Amino acid sequence: QVQLVQSGAEVKKPGASVKVSCKASGYTFTSYYIHWVRQAPGQGLEWMGTIYPSVDSRSYAQKFQGRVTVTRDTSTSTVYMELSSLRSEDTAMYYCARDWELGYWGQGTLVTVSS
Amino acid sequence: SSELTQDPAVSVALGQTVRITCQGDSVRTHYASWYQQRPGQAPILVIYGKNNRPSGIPDRFSGSISGSTASLTITGAQAEDEADYYCNSRDSSGNHLVFGRGTKLTVL
Numbered sequence: 111q112v113q114l115v116q117s118g119a120e121v122k123k124p125g126a127s128v129k130v131s132c133k134a135s136g137y138t139f140t141s142y143y144i145h146w147v148r149q150a151p152g153q154g155l156e157w158m159g160t161i162y163p164s165v166d167s168r169s170y171a172q173k174f175q176g177r178v179t180v181t182r183d184t185s186t187s188t189v190y191m192e193l194s195s196l197r198s199e200d201t202a203m204y205y206c207a208r209d210w211e212l213g214y215w216g217q218g219t220l221v222t223v224s225s
Numbered sequence: 226s227s228e229l230t231q232d233p234a235v236s237v238a239l240g241q242t243v244r245i246t247c248q249g250d251s252v253r254t255h256y257a258s259w260y261q262q263r264p265g266q267a268p269i270l271v272i273y274g275k276n277n278r279p280s281g282i283p284d285r286f287s288g289s290i291s292g293s294t295a296s297l298t299i300t301g302a303q304a305e306d307e308a309d310y311y312c313n314s315r316d317s318s319g320n321h322l323v324f325g326r327g328t329k330l331t332v333l
Contacts, residue, residue, distance in 0.1 A: 145322065155260070155268065155311050157322040169320045210315065210322070211258050211273040218267055
């Protein structure tokens with residue numbers, strides 16, 4: 111069965127970076143896009159970016175351009191999302207999800223940015 | 226514009242039918258998808274494409290589109306359908322996703 115398992119919760123100080131992982135299993139890793147979506151407390155869903163593991167092509171939301179980097183490791187079927195220059199407004203649950211329909215989601219990773 | 230507009234809140238009596246809408250130019254060219262999110266849980270895909278339900282989604286959920294408005298209809302709403310519902314679609318470039326702000330559904 112398809113599974114996306116994310117890394118654990120993180121606490122970071124303002125200005126730092128965070129790197130969240132999303133390990134895929136149960137399907138051919140290189141055949142499906144992986145997207146990153148975040149949700150601040152009490153707020154809606156926000157799309158951040160995507161990667162197509164097969165050819166390592168990436169696309170990012172304009173809001174996060176220059177601050178977010180999505181990478182992949184095909185040897186471990188893992189996608190990473192790194193967000194830099196963190197500020198308090200980046201405190202959120204971060205999700206990975208598969209393909210453009212977002213049919214499968216990871217369990218979420220809570221990132222807290224606090225001094 | 227790639228914005229998707231949803232009503233913030235909708236209510237429905239138990240067993241009745243409710244329609245949740247998502248308005249935006251992008252749904253004219255890219256199908257909307259719909260997600261259900263219960264408190265403290267990750268979102269779940271309920272409708273994608275023209276009107277497709279993933280395995281395990283009850284057939285009381287259906288999707289439709291008219292012009293620039295996509296709709297999620299729940300026919301015979303159940304107590305467990307009380308949740309937040311989000312739509313999304315690709316933007317005009319086709320390379321980005323955009324979400325609506327979500328609709329809080331209350332089942333009375």
